[in-house]
Amino acid sequence: MQLPEPHYSRNRWIAQIEKDFALINPMYHNKGKFVVLCWNPKGLMCDRCKIFNTVEECQTWIDSVEEQTQHIITEYGKATVFICGDGEYWWSREDEGKQKYSPLYQVINMEHAIAMVKCSLESLADKESIF
Structure with missing residues (x-):
């Protein structure tokens, strides 16, 4: 086979x-x-x-x-939240024309992962506004 x-x-x-x-x-x-x-x-x-x-x-x-991939759009940016083949949660976003991938740690489920990513996008936007 x-x-x-x-x-x-x-x-x-x-x-x-x-x-x-x-x-x-x-x-x-x-x-x-x-x-x-x-x-x-x-x-x-x-x-x-x-x-x-x-x-x-x-x-x-x-x-x-x-199929569990989720695309989110907030006032702070766009991101994709997904589960890798090993069951770990990851997210990706575009930064200066490049796609960046980061793992999410201690995630309970997809809703929790999305909430974490929304907070991360807001935090990144705040850091960019400072400079």
Whole structure:
């Protein structure tokens, strides 16, 4: 069976479906399980991976993570809040023509992540107005 090409998220994280080898989870070695390996927007391999029974389950999970992306617009700017393949929350914004990506720490859920990003945008706008 040929595995699909890596999934390149529009949010710059990458997911790769692979057969589950003993290095990942020896309990499932040679039992037909599949694992989704992920890299975050900074290009670092995530230390958590998901295990599934079929490639289709892997793809469904990847699609569900991708669908959780939220675009927000405030008086202080625009940003995108998303979940990376390892379950960590990230946000991106454009700064001087470049897209910047930052992780969000200790986030409870998407609503909490959005509130944090709105505060960050306001804080960044305040800093820019000082100078």
